[in-house]
Amino acid sequence: MDYLLEAKEVVKRYGNYTALDHVSLAVPKGCIFGLLGPNGAGKTTFIRIINQITAPDEGSVFIKGERLSREHIYDVGYLPEERGLYRNMKVGEQALYLAQLKGLSRAEATKRLHGWFAKFGIDSWWNRKVSELSKGMQQKIQFVVTVLHKPGLLIFDEPFSGFDPINAQLLKDEILELKKQGATIIFSTHNMASVEEICDEIALINKSKKILDGKVEDIRRNFSDNIYEVALYSDPERMAALASQVDILEENPCDVPGLFTLKVKMNAGAGHGNPMLETLMRYGEVKDFSEKLPSMNDIFIQTVKQAENEK
Numbered sequence: 001m002d003y004l005l006e007a008k009e010v011v012k013r014y015g016n017y018t019a020l021d022h023v024s025l026a027v028p029k030g031c032i033f034g035l036l037g038p039n040g041a042g043k044t045t046f047i048r049i050i051n052q053i054t055a056p057d058e059g060s061v062f063i064k065g066e067r068l069s070r071e072h073i074y075d076v077g078y079l080p081e082e083r084g085l086y087r088n089m090k091v092g093e094q095a096l097y098l099a100q101l102k103g104l105s106r107a108e109a110t111k112r113l114h115g116w117f118a119k120f121g122i123d124s125w126w127n128r129k130v131s132e133l134s135k136g137m138q139q140k141i142q143f144v145v146t147v148l149h150k151p152g153l154l155i156f157d158e159p160f161s162g163f164d165p166i167n168a169q170l171l172k173d174e175i176l177e178l179k180k181q182g183a184t185i186i187f188s189t190h191n192m193a194s195v196e197e198i199c200d201e202i203a204l205i206n207k208s209k210k211i212l213d214g215k216v217e218d219i220r221r222n223f224s225d226n227i228y229e230v231a232l233y234s235d236p237e238r239m240a241a242l243a244s245q246v247d248i249l250e251e252n253p254c255d256v257p258g259l260f261t262l263k264v265k266m267n268a269g270a271g272h273g274n275p276m277l278e279t280l281m282r283y284g285e286v287k288d289f290s291e292k293l294p295s296m297n298d299i300f301i302q303t304v305k306q307a308e309n310e311k
């Protein structure tokens with residue numbers, strides 16, 4: 001597997017407190033990787049290490065197989081959660097300044113910035129002072145500045161906070177487009193719906209330790225609790241018989257005569273996959289049958305609670 005970023009047994013201590021405890025992560029090239037965890041878990045500390053704002057006490061980090069060094073700074077774009085622009089500077093002037101810090105020439109930065117401003121329909125902001133922009137508008141500028149130098153690795157910390165749904169969608173689409181163009185993206189958030197929507201893989205950190213990682217799809221499948229949504233043409237008699245085979249968790253009202261829409265949990269005797277479907281077919285005509293995988297939100301809560309109980 002081709003990894004853009006690998007962290008091996010990373011340890012970070014602040015005095016007596018261990019903020020990262022032997023954390024190993026591997027982020028495949030070209031994926032959107034969710035870095036998840038409760039407040040205080042150590043996510044920002046890990047991101048700061050990748051950005052070389054701070055250094056690990058033990059362990060090592062590799063980008064494209066090379067040990068992390070100063071040269072990599074230009075290949076990383078970081079949008080921190082706590083973001084600030086100079087309030088009294090003009091938007092264009094400030095964006096140009098920040099772009100040049102990331103190694104772009106003034107001419108190239110000007111060209112690219114005008115391209116992004118046109119794309120977002122914000123050309124008229126160029127000569128306005130930052131203090132005249134709303135928080136969401138400032139975040140848009142910061143997003144542009146983060147991606148402008150086309151780094152191979154992009155790190156977004158809660159990128160959608162402070163955005164209205166329309167602008168959050170705009171940003172989501174841009175993030176997916178950047179992935180399409182080949183960028184690798186690390187994305188830290190508490191919004192599990194957006195994780196399901198855009199992340200390919202995740203790592204869950206709790207109290208300085210990694211407690212879960214892998215592909216979102218595999219994780220949801222591994223946490224499957226055998227719950228299915230079913231629509232079945234049947235009758236009350238056969239439905240009563242079905243209830244001895246499966247746990248009917250919910251029966252939703254349905255206008256169509258003879259159609260029962262249910263949420264069921266199959267017990268062990270009902271089998272898995274096709275055998276489970278066969279069980280249902282004995283009690284009616286199956287119109288719809290789909291597994292209801294647990295949400296990332298449920299998995300997050302369950303895994304963190306379990307880790308707490310194991311202590």
Ligand code: ADP
Binds near residue numbers: 039043
């Ligand atoms: P997260 O981003 O997951 O919310 P952080 O990485 O910010 O977590 O923090 C992890 C822990 O490390 C917290 O308990 C925090 O107080 C502590 N910490 C972070 N930075 C410092 C620092 N510079 N000095 C001392 N403790 C710190």
